[in-house]
Amino acid sequence: MIRFFSITKNIHEWLFNLMPESVASVVEMILIAVVYLLIFAVAGLYLVLLERRVAAWFQLRIGPNRVGYQGLLQTMADALKLVSKELTGTEKADKFLYNLAPYFVIISSLMALSVFPFTQDFQAFDINIGLLFLIAISSIGVIGILLGGWSSNNKFALIGAMRSGVQTISYELSVGLSLLTMVLLTGSLQLSEIVEVQKGGWLIVQGHIPAVIAFMIYMIAGTAETNRAPFDLVEAESELGAGFHTEYSGMKFAYFFLAEFINMFIIAAIATTVFFGAWLSPFGITESIPILGVVWFLGKTLILVFLMMWFRWTFPRLRIDQLLTLEWKYLLPINLINIVVMAFVVWLKITI
Amino acid sequence: MQMETITVNKSFKSEEYFINMGPQHPATHGVLRLLLTIDGEIIKKVEPDLGYIHRSIEKMCERDSYQQIVHLTDRMDYLSSHINNEAVCLAVENALQLEIPDRVKVIRTIIGELTRIASHTLWWGVMGMDVGALTTYFYGFRDRELINDIFEETCGARLTMNYNIPGGLMFDIHPNFVKRTKEFIAHFKTKLPEYDSLLTGNIIFQKRMKGVGILSKEDAISYGASGPVGRGSGYSCDVRKHHPYSALDKVTFNETLRQEGDSFARYQVRIQEMWESMSIIEQLIDNIPEGEHQVATNAVIKLPKGEFYQKVETARGELGVYIISTGTKSPYRLKFRSPGFSNLSLLNHIAVGGKIGDLVATMATLDLVIPDIDR
Numbered sequence: 267m268i269r270f271f272s273i274t275k276n277i278h279e280w281l282f283n284l285m286p287e288s289v290a291s292v293v294e295m296i297l298i299a300v301v302y303l304l305i306f307a308v309a310g311l312y313l314v315l316l317e318r319r320v321a322a323w324f325q326l327r328i329g330p331n332r333v334g335y336q337g338l339l340q341t342m343a344d345a346l347k348l349v350s351k352e353l354t355g356t357e358k359a360d361k362f363l364y365n366l367a368p369y370f371v372i373i374s375s376l377m378a379l380s381v382f383p384f385t386q387d388f389q390a391f392d393i394n395i396g397l398l399f400l401i402a403i404s405s406i407g408v409i410g411i412l413l414g415g416w417s418s419n420n421k422f423a424l425i426g427a428m429r430s431g432v433q434t435i436s437y438e439l440s441v442g443l444s445l446l447t448m449v450l451l452t453g454s455l456q457l458s459e460i461v462e463v464q465k466g467g468w469l470i471v472q473g474h475i476p477a478v479i480a481f482m483i484y485m486i487a488g489t490a491e492t493n494r495a496p497f498d499l500v501e502a503e504s505e506l507g508a509g510f511h512t513e514y515s516g517m518k519f520a521y522f523f524l525a526e527f528i529n530m531f532i533i534a535a536i537a538t539t540v541f542f543g544a545w546l547s548p549f550g551i552t553e554s555i556p557i558l559g560v561v562w563f564l565g566k567t568l569i570l571v572f573l574m575m576w577f578r579w580t581f582p583r584l585r586i587d588q589l590l591t592l593e594w595k596y597l598l599p600i601n602l603i604n605i606v607v608m609a610f611v612v613w614l615k616i617t618i
Numbered sequence: 619m620q621m622e623t624i625t626v627n628k629s630f631k632s633e634e635y636f637i638n639m640g641p642q643h644p645a646t647h648g649v650l651r652l653l654l655t656i657d658g659e660i661i662k663k664v665e666p667d668l669g670y671i672h673r674s675i676e677k678m679c680e681r682d683s684y685q686q687i688v689h690l691t692d693r694m695d696y697l698s699s700h701i702n703n704e705a706v707c708l709a710v711e712n713a714l715q716l717e718i719p720d721r722v723k724v725i726r727t728i729i730g731e732l733t734r735i736a737s738h739t740l741w742w743g744v745m746g747m748d749v750g751a752l753t754t755y756f757y758g759f760r761d762r763e764l765i766n767d768i769f770e771e772t773c774g775a776r777l778t779m780n781y782n783i784p785g786g787l788m789f790d791i792h793p794n795f796v797k798r799t800k801e802f803i804a805h806f807k808t809k810l811p812e813y814d815s816l817l818t819g820n821i822i823f824q825k826r827m828k829g830v831g832i833l834s835k836e837d838a839i840s841y842g843a844s845g846p847v848g849r850g851s852g853y854s855c856d857v858r859k860h861h862p863y864s865a866l867d868k869v870t871f872n873e874t875l876r877q878e879g880d881s882f883a884r885y886q887v888r889i890q891e892m893w894e895s896m897s898i899i900e901q902l903i904d905n906i907p908e909g910e911h912q913v914a915t916n917a918v919i920k921l922p923k924g925e926f927y928q929k930v931e932t933a934r935g936e937l938g939v940y941i942i943s944t945g946t947k948s949p950y951r952l953k954f955r956s957p958g959f960s961n962l963s964l965l966n967h968i969a970v971g972g973k974i975g976d977l978v979a980t981m982a983t984l985d986l987v988i989p990d991i992d993r
Contacts, residue, residue: 321752324753325752325753325755325756325757326756326757326760327756421635421637422637425659425974495750495752496750496822498750499975502750502975503644504644504645504747504748504749504750504978505645505974505975505978506974507643507644579752579753580751580753580816581750581751581820581822582746582749582750582751582817582820582822582823582826583749583750583751583822583826583975584822584825584826585825585826585973585975585976586659586973586975587659587973588822588825588826
């Protein structure tokens, strides 16, 4: 039985025998960071490729299939091109904020990745407020969007950034409250605890009706959080050109672009962890091989990612006032009632 | 107390600002420039600025012979190029009082209606894209390509066709034409309901369209709106119905009218028009009369002295051709009354008070083709 713990433990002991304790812990941290950076880059690039193939499938096209086998190297080539491109910008931009903005976006999504339990023992950072940490970190990204839109001294970018601020702040409420509904079932914010609770059954099954409602609200609000269609008012290309990243080019643009896809992955991964039992297999069919948990985790996440792509390639875009109406007049009240219902479900112990 | 209120108001004063939408903007479908005055997201004023693709077509017409003029009209409304050609040809033929064979009339009408379907499928795809549903674009193009293939086989061009000449058609139709057109109609009858299931019934789409960009019937008439824009407001303005030309007097079809006058009404008029166009083609395709595909004209056509007017219904509305001839090989003055220009003029009237998103959606339902507006 291979467990991640045994591998990491060997590396850990080897490092601590080799060098003094303080140096070893720094080296360990750097190693973990590199691993997560790799996951980030590979996941981001392949999600872009997946999106392009899925879009092609929806749109009666073939999609990229020339670079590498079935286009597997296409996004790598694109990233290389973006790295080698000259960075252009506007003369009257607020240079400091303009350059700072992409890092806010990218760092926030990178940090969020670190708390996910990909499988048993494969979790970089298991804090007792994991879920709160996720919500808090993922909302930092909007600062980057606001800064980028404001500092590039372009009215289209500014409108896009303002829309993003309005949208993200509104929908964060729904994301938080729908996750809070599920926390009532688990009684803990720690992600490993949440997974532990689900060994008897995934939370969406345990919490039945209120959990399904919470999941639906979460998916809608989560899609809005990532600024993707039908909530892509931030970069509504038919209205604002490219929205907040109009003035960005080269690798800075790529940061925004990659962060969008990583955010999509994060939203889907949170849903997987909280509603669908993270790395747990259905009915425990692969319980004896914990390493397969990675496959289950990624599989469930990708199904949800596909769902979000499905939204994007089917729905038209909402208008800004309709977007706010949906949140404040429908999702939020339903959500508040749903929490009360869930509280009763937990209190009366009518969970499955 | 009052002083305080004033200072608070001053520090939070909402200001109007100005945005240049275009000439390079994805929603203006070409080189239209809109000068927008905006308060937050709300449109206060829309001022179209034209001239970025002006090619002096009307002035060039005063230099060219009548055969050459036909070729210039392709480049106006490139999505209904066949109908534009037909307008000039009909004007010249009427002036010369030529007797046009029935075969020519029927073929012109069939291709004209195919052009209308091709234009409307492209409009549908682009319209979806403007409201954010990118997939529609490819569905629209899938069906439009089939029509373009038919055109290519018959007259060698897919977009700027130049199939009409004064006196008839440049060549006879390709032997496959009838078969392929029938195939297309059968295909499109199964695909047009897909359009409805993908976009029309979508709740977001309906919320974006209904009650937005309302144009009353009186305003439609006074702004000179024509085509689906006018008919969406209940203004019966179909030239095909009121002044039938070519073989349109031999067919029965309904003029689609909607009373609501909003964006959704204009959308539905165009969808319905595709069904009507298919019905017109079906009535004509089986009995194309035998005969010549053109009548002989002089190599140099000289129109008699006088003024001649011909109007046709393009995919966008009423196209008028007004020729003043002094009896020479070129017109003294030739004026095109293009549908897009009048339809654009009412944009300010219907878009003010809406959001930026509304402006884009409303503009999409006007179906503007910029080279048609800027000749």
